[in-house]
Amino acid sequence: MIDLKNFFRPKSIAVIGVSxxxxxxxxxxxxxxxxxxxxxxxxxxxxxxxxxxxxxxxxSVLEINKKIDLAIISIPAEFVLQIVKECNKKKIKDLLxxxxxxxxxxxxxxxxELRNFILKNxxxxxxxxxxxxxxxxxxxxxxxxxxxxxTRPSPGGISFVxxxxxxxxxxxxxxTFQGHRFSKFISYGNATTLDESDFIEYLGEDxxxxxxxxxxxxxxxxxxxxxxxxxxxxxxxIIAIKGGITEEGHEATLSHxxxxxxxxxxxxxxxxxxxxxxxxxxxEMLTYxxxxxxxxxxxxxxxxxITNGGGYGILSTDAISSSKNLIxxxxxxxxxxxxxxxxxxxxxxxxxxxLLGDADTQKYNNALEACINDKNIDIILLIILYQTPLITPxxxxxxxxxxxxxxxxxxxxxxxxxxxxxxxxxxxxxSIVTTTFPEEAVKGINALVEYYLKK
Amino acid sequence: MIDLKNFFRPKSIAVIGVSxxxxxxxxxxxxxxxxxxxxxxxxxxxxxxxxxxxxxxxxSVLEINKKIDLAIISIPAEFVLQIVKECNKKKIKDLLxxxxxxxxxxxxxxxxELRNFILKNxxxxxxxxxxxxxxxxxxxxxxxxxxxxxTRPSPGGISFVxxxxxxxxxxxxxxTFQGHRFSKFISYGNATTLDESDFIEYLGEDxxxxxxxxxxxxxxxxxxxxxxxxxxxxxxxIIAIKGGITEEGHEATLSHxxxxxxxxxxxxxxxxxxxxxxxxxxxEMLTYxxxxxxxxxxxxxxxxxITNGGGYGILSTDAISSSKNLIxxxxxxxxxxxxxxxxxxxxxxxxxxxLLGDADTQKYNNALEACINDKNIDIILLIILYQTPLITPxxxxxxxxxxxxxxxxxxxxxxxxxxxxxxxxxxxxxSIVTTTFPEEAVKGINALVEYYLKK
Numbered sequence: 001m002i003d004l005k006n007f008f009r010p011k012s013i014a015v016i017g018v019s020x021x022x023x024x025x026x027x028x029x030x031x032x033x034x035x036x037x038x039x040x041x042x043x044x045x046x047x048x049x050x051x052x053x054x055x056x057x058x059x060s061v062l063e064i065n066k067k068i069d070l071a072i073i074s075i076p077a078e079f080v081l082q083i084v085k086e087c088n089k090k091k092i093k094d095l096l097x098x099x100x101x102x103x104x105x106x107x108x109x110x111x112x113e114l115r116n117f118i119l120k121n122x123x124x125x126x127x128x129x130x131x132x133x134x135x136x137x138x139x140x141x142x143x144x145x146x147x148x149x150x151t152r153p154s155p156g157g158i159s160f161v162x163x164x165x166x167x168x169x170x171x172x173x174x175x176t177f178q179g180h181r182f183s184k185f186i187s188y189g190n191a192t193t194l195d196e197s198d199f200i201e202y203l204g205e206d207x208x209x210x211x212x213x214x215x216x217x218x219x220x221x222x223x224x225x226x227x228x229x230x231x232x233x234x235x236x237x238i239i240a241i242k243g244g245i246t247e248e249g250h251e252a253t254l255s256h257x258x259x260x261x262x263x264x265x266x267x268x269x270x271x272x273x274x275x276x277x278x279x280x281x282x283x284e285m286l287t288y289x290x291x292x293x294x295x296x297x298x299x300x301x302x303x304x305x306i307t308n309g310g311g312y313g314i315l316s317t318d319a320i321s322s323s324k325n326l327i328x329x330x331x332x333x334x335x336x337x338x339x340x341x342x343x344x345x346x347x348x349x350x351x352x353x354x355l356l357g358d359a360d361t362q363k364y365n366n367a368l369e370a371c372i373n374d375k376n377i378d379i380i381l382l383i384i385l386y387q388t389p390l391i392t393p394x395x396x397x398x399x400x401x402x403x404x405x406x407x408x409x410x411x412x413x414x415x416x417x418x419x420x421x422x423x424x425x426x427x428x429x430x431s432i433v434t435t436t437f438p439e440e441a442v443k444g445i446n447a448l449v450e451y452y453l454k455k
Numbered sequence: 456m457i458d459l460k461n462f463f464r465p466k467s468i469a470v471i472g473v474s475x476x477x478x479x480x481x482x483x484x485x486x487x488x489x490x491x492x493x494x495x496x497x498x499x500x501x502x503x504x505x506x507x508x509x510x511x512x513x514x515s516v517l518e519i520n521k522k523i524d525l526a527i528i529s530i531p532a533e534f535v536l537q538i539v540k541e542c543n544k545k546k547i548k549d550l551l552x553x554x555x556x557x558x559x560x561x562x563x564x565x566x567x568e569l570r571n572f573i574l575k576n577x578x579x580x581x582x583x584x585x586x587x588x589x590x591x592x593x594x595x596x597x598x599x600x601x602x603x604x605x606t607r608p609s610p611g612g613i614s615f616v617x618x619x620x621x622x623x624x625x626x627x628x629x630x631t632f633q634g635h636r637f638s639k640f641i642s643y644g645n646a647t648t649l650d651e652s653d654f655i656e657y658l659g660e661d662x663x664x665x666x667x668x669x670x671x672x673x674x675x676x677x678x679x680x681x682x683x684x685x686x687x688x689x690x691x692x693i694i695a696i697k698g699g700i701t702e703e704g705h706e707a708t709l710s711h712x713x714x715x716x717x718x719x720x721x722x723x724x725x726x727x728x729x730x731x732x733x734x735x736x737x738x739e740m741l742t743y744x745x746x747x748x749x750x751x752x753x754x755x756x757x758x759x760x761i762t763n764g765g766g767y768g769i770l771s772t773d774a775i776s777s778s779k780n781l782i783x784x785x786x787x788x789x790x791x792x793x794x795x796x797x798x799x800x801x802x803x804x805x806x807x808x809x810l811l812g813d814a815d816t817q818k819y820n821n822a823l824e825a826c827i828n829d830k831n832i833d834i835i836l837l838i839i840l841y842q843t844p845l846i847t848p849x850x851x852x853x854x855x856x857x858x859x860x861x862x863x864x865x866x867x868x869x870x871x872x873x874x875x876x877x878x879x880x881x882x883x884x885x886s887i888v889t890t891t892f893p894e895e896a897v898k899g900i901n902a903l904v905e906y907y908l909k910k
């Protein structure tokens with residue numbers, strides 16, 4: 001395994017190509033590093049200025065007489081190799097190069113030269129043509145997009161390795177908005193030397209990473225990929241989405257990250273073989289990631305639906321019954337008798353358990369209490385529709401209380417507007433999985449069971 | 456066709472069972488009618504009070520000496536038939552009964568008696584066990600859920616006929632939050648007499664309804680359903696989702712709206728035969744509805760992708776190439792030469808057209824201008840990722856300008872957080888279709904082409 005710690009918690013960095021123009025990539029990059037409260041030493045390099053963003057600007061890394069762990073390079077493609085040579089002279093072995101304009105625009109020769117130099121000199125490179133790296137637990141933010149546009153997530157357990165910078169930034173921004181929490185985000189672009197396998201192997205050993213997401217256009221070293229993914233997926237879930245699965249999509253990857261995309265069916269076969277969870281859409285990837293980050297391991301595949309909307313109970317039942325891995329649970333006799341005693345006589349103690357439109361927070365409490373202790377139930381799909389007035393914000397405490405017992409995964413579904421979104425964010429803060437639609441939740445639960453119980 | 460105008464724009468209504476307790480259904484119902492600024496005459500009926508919500512409370516409808524178009528009934532099930540008899544005596548022929556406790560809880564006899572009385576006396580009933588009716592264009596809001604929990608949409612072209620009140624209210628609340636606009640919402644519950652076919656036949660002739668959504672658990676009169684759906688779907692799109700498609704889901708419908716759900720494959724076959732667009736999930740239904748409400752009819756199935764994120768271009772290409780009805784367009788020579796002239800030399804004039812991470816609003820303008828005039832292109836899939844700083848809010852005006860030409864459907868995709876959501880709402884205000892993920896957008900475009908070109 002390659003030691004990549006300098007890419008996540010470097011003690012000192014040189015930012016090479018820091019313009020004084022606040023719209024330029026290098027400027028935004030350094031500003032983000034400062035704003036994220038990076039705790040190491042920062043050296044700015046700009047051969048046309050004396051000072052940038054309050055930092056002395058060095059003409060070259062060779063002028064800096066301190067040890068540098070990581071060089072972050074944002075200069076035009078034609079100057080990159082020269083600067084990399086200076087870094088090597090300065091004994092900086094770890095490089096993050098965001099610069100584009102290499103094989104993805106046909107400039108294969110320049111990338112090949114760069115690659116050869118890097119390998120020959122035992123250097124390590126994340127990039128080229130990438131967005132940067134974010135490590136929330138170490139306050140290290142080298143992404144070059146502004147923090148008001150691409151909002152950064154709170155520290156958590158999802159790590160995302162992404163070949164496309166745009167997909168990475170869009171998903172990160174959305175996920176943050178929805179309250180999901182991340183450990184590391186790595187945009188590795190053209191994978192000139194370090195590739196998805198290197199980063200995922202590192203994340204496999206990273207204690208703050210609970211689940212790994214991967215957006216992939218192509219794999220250059222198939223054997224390494226298979227070896228690493230097998231190893232890591234036995235320790236923690238890897239969720240992958242593959243770009244370029246059709247012939248025309250594949251063609252498009254060539255001018256994007258210069259990847260050899262390869263046959264889609266071959267990829268899906270390999271995903272299955274190495275234990276990767278295959279997400280078909282970006283939305284699915286995010287749902288699965290959130291579910292694996294927050295949910296405990298289920299003991300079995302029997303799902304109990306609790307709802308205050310009959311139609312939602314039906315759609316959930318349809319989704320569970322049609323799923324590959326799940327079945328509807330059958331309430332134990334004891335639970336049936338407890339529910340009969342504790343709930344209104346209009347409520348039928350079955351699965352789905354419909355608490356009806358006048359369900360209040362107390363009824364949810366009683367239903368959850370009975371179901372959490374029922375050995376016939378492995379997973380609870382909890383639908384809470386906030387349109388009815390008797391559901392109070394106190395429901396958050398009720399769900400949190402039962403979730404904290406860590407007896408069974410509790411997956412919530414709520415569809416609605418502002419009030420619903422606020423309460424979903426509260427639930428997320430308490431590490432409870434929230435989803436919007438029953439079909440989405442069931443797909444996620446199905447993946448959970450597939451990963452933990454079917455491999 | 457049954458004339459249902461009294462259910463949407465009654466000139467006078469009696470609300471029967473208006474409690475003075477603000478938590479009771481009848482009270483909320485009347486309050487909502489008032490708050491929505493209903494313009495007709497309101498008569499409140501409560502045999503235990505003199506006044507409710509500022510209105511004189513009549514002991515019975517028989518005490519009111521004015522003509523009543525619609526009686527809205529919210530009293531316990533055991534008193535319903537008696538009150539319906541009084542309505543008949545008072546010559547009120549149209550009834551909306553929200554009361555539950557009939558066949559859905561096994562009380563089939565009471566519902567049968569009610570049904571027989573209604574039919575024998577040529578009355579019309581929406582309900583029982585329903586949430587009510589909303590007509591945004593006529594300020595008529597008889598839904599019994601509070602307006603701060605279930606937010607009401609602005610007037611628009613989507614009408615939603617929904618057997619489940621909870622699904623209806625949750626989707627309405629979410630759709631409103633996302634900026635979608637509705638014409639009518641009808642929760643018809645047990646379909647004791649009036650059913651989905653009656654309402655959809657009426658909506659077929661309703662000028663303010665552009666697209667119809669239907670959530671359905673079961674159909675009682677199959678012949679009528681087939682006749683009506685064929686007729687209406689030839690005039691405007693009907694998007695349906697079926698609850699109870701699995702054996703266990705079907706069982707659950709029995710205790711919900713007392714529906715005979717029937718074999719799922721039979722339903723799907725009928726949907727296809729009568730021209731109904733089948734949505735597999737609630738999310739899909741909402742995407743399709745928004746797309747049909749705002750988009751013009753495409754002239755063909757050739758889709759051009761414009762993006763500022765390479766990965767999004769690839770995933771969109773994959774989705775289009777894998778879809779049933781769509782193909783990727785090939786830019787005309789003229790467009791290629793215009794794009795070469797007007798865009799940076801780094802941008803490859805192809806499909807997907809990747810404007811790259813430094814795309815600004817002007818580049819989008821140039822790309823759209825060239826593509827909107829290219830006869831090789833039928834539909835534009837426009838991906839705008841707002842994480843990059845050069846995209847300004849002015850992009851809304853650019854997209855609006857080209858959308859207003861009504862030359863081609865323009866479907867936008869944007870994934871992100873607060874800033875993204877704000878700009879999506881701005882686009883929605885200008886009647887531009889917004890989606891979150893490329894796969895979702897392509898599914899919607901596929902449905903658009905299926906409906907307009909493949910039937």
